Amino acid sequence: MAEIVFKWIVFFIASILSIFSSVMMVTRKNPVHSALWLVVTFISLAVLYFLLNATFIAISQVIVYAGAIMMLFLFVIMLIHLEKGPEEIGKMTVSRIFAVVLTVLLFVEILVGVYFYRAWTVKPEPMPFGDPKTVGKLLYTKYLFPFEIASVLLLVGIIGAVVLAKRRKM
16 A cells, blocks of 8 residues: 555656646747756656556656757757857747647647547557567667658758858858
């Protein structure tokens, strides 16, 4: 009984921390502070994975996302030096309007997906959750293409940051 109560307490603390840190990440003006709040979000999500007995996914979450990917984000942020003057912060440009419209559309899409999720899903057969063998098999068979696309997108982002940084120095 005490173990269940402890798990619920840890769950509520980790979930509230995850929600708080993700809101802080989105609302910060300084990109470095946003990246640090994203690390807190990743670590709190790893705690939630541990509670689900998915230790491999939790450890991968910390090593891959909180470690490697966040170092790449911070490297890119420092490389392109995203400091803006006070006159540029309040201006409403076409790209900002497009970004707001796109964000609202994606949020509506997520809400529709969550609302109709139960109607569209079929009961899957139970699989071991978080087992390294299962994760590896799925990652390199069924989800190989999305995995490769994600790595190419990260590479393109880094190359773009280097090009932008070199263009500013010239």
